[in-house]
Structure formats: structure tokens, C-alpha cells
Amino acid sequence: MNTNLAEQQHSTSFISQSIKQGALAGLPIVFGYVPIAIAYGVLAKEAGLSLSEITMMSMFVFAGASQFMAAGMVLSSAGLIEIVIATFVVNFRHFVMSFSFMNHLRHISLRWKIPISLGLTDETFSVASLNKKKAKEAHGMWFYAAMILVAYSAWVLGSLTGGLIGNIMPKALSQSMGVALYAMFIALLLPSVRSEWKVGVIAFISMLVNYICAVHLDIKEGWSIVIATVLGGVSGIFLLPEEGEEE
């Protein structure tokens, strides 16, 4: 009986440790999200959305690029179907990302997989993928849940703030902070490149494809990122070592 209790306490401490680590991993995303979320709130307010609509969109859509675009489209009085289709196009990359990440969660129950998949964004996916070893730990799902929840809260509260009190950030600061998400992507990518140079080749191929598609072929940004990500992934079939699968 006593050992059982001890085990339980042991397990609880592992859960809270995972939650702490997850929350910490989500912190850089907060810095990236807050200025963008505020800017979205301000724009959506200008487009005539009510405070509850601004916040609800952040709660139920949780996709920065789409929400920005939607607010802009409402401002230019686009129709419902147009906005929904544009949203689908811009966010279709999450399908590819979700496929990639869910592949690591094969042994996990749907009760975890569904909410985690719904919380995937460019940023949470990147952080989750670079911490994919957590998927093999007993309480690893708490790590992903905490990381996503921290990012989600920042996004929702930031939007609310933007809608409520307008643009509180000085322009110079919000413009400077616009680089935060890119810097985070760089910070996530480079350590992997350092330990496996072929990862850099994959990223470079996809940058090049994205550049050609977006700038030279004038393909919409949503599709352009999807095409680049998929082609980069295909290059990985030839570049990544066989044992990279299980690691």
C-alpha cells in the first residue's frame, strides 16, 4: 500500500515537472505572439468586429496569419465564402505539420492527440517537433499541453488587449518585435543544423522553393509555404539517415 502511494506521488511530481518544462518552452512563443495578437486586435476593431468577436476568433481559430487576413478582408467587405476559402489556403500547411507531428504520437490515445493537434500552429508545431523525445516519456503529453496552453493564452489575451485598449505599443517597438517569431524559428532551426548539416540542406531547399514560388511564380503565400514544406520533406527522404526514424 505504502509503495503504491509513493509511486503515485512520484508520478505526480513527474507530471508537474513536464508541465513546468512545457510552460518554459512556450515562453519564447509568448514574446512573439503578444505584439502580433495586439496588432490583430487593433485591426479587427478597426474592421468593426466587437470585442467578443475579436476574442472568439482568437479562441476558435487560433491562427495568426488567417485572422489578420480575415480582419483585412472584412475591412474591404469580402464575403463569407471568400474569407473561409482564404483561411483554408493560408492554414493548409498545418495539415502537413500535423501529419508530421502526429506520426510521433502514434502510440498516444486520441484523448491527447485531438486537443494537441488542434493547438498546432507554426510556432507550437516547431517547438513540439524539436522536443519530440518527450512523446516517448510517460508524462510527455503534459509538456506539449502546457506549452500549447501558454502560447494559446498569450494569443487570446493579446487579442483581447488589442481590441480593448488599442495599440499600446509604440510603433518602433511593435515593428522591432515583428522580427521575434522569425528569430525564434532561427533559434529552433540552427542547433539542429549544427548537429546534422543535412538538416540545413533541407531547410535551404525549402527556403529556395518558397522564394521561387512566392516571388517569381507569384503563388499565394499559403500554397507557396505548403509546396516548399512538402518538397523540403521529400528531399529529407534522400538526405536523412535511416536510423533518424526512431532516434
Add this chain to the structure above:
Amino acid sequence: MIFVIIGMAIATMVPRFLPALVVDKWTYPRWVSRGLNAIPYAALGALIFPGITTVVEGEPHVGAIAGGIAAILAILRLNVMFVLIGAIGTVYLLTL
């Protein structure tokens, strides 16, 4: 407006959770797994470039330089927070 939000929610949720349902029912060859493992790096590449050059409108070099600084800090294995601060500071100084 509420219908726009519902429509957008469906358009973003379905592509996200569909793989969660499918992935258990489908066993695929190892090379597909290898491709899926490369997706995060490919996605990061596509998300960084050329988007980073649009941080300051009409001045692509600002984002590029900030990206370079971020890259150096990241290669030195500094914590993500310091990389963010370095890049934000660079853009701030360059646009003063």
C-alpha cells in the same frame, strides 16, 4: 460575423485534427516516415525566408541583418530568449 468565425474555425480545425485520426489506421513505408521527420526543418526554412525580409516594409536588409544576428547567437547556443532580444534590438537600432 459569427458565421465567418465558425467557417474559419472549421477551415482551420479540420486540417489540424484529421492527421490525428488517420495516423493510427495507416501504416506506411519507412521512407514516408523519413519525409515526415524532415517536415519540421523544411517548414522552418519556408517560414523564415523570404518572410523575414518583410519585417520592415521596403527595407529587406533590416530583417536580413537581424536574422543574421539571430543566427550567430543561435549557433553560439544561446538561450532562445537571448536570440529574440538580439534580433529585436537589431531591428530597433536599424530603424531608429
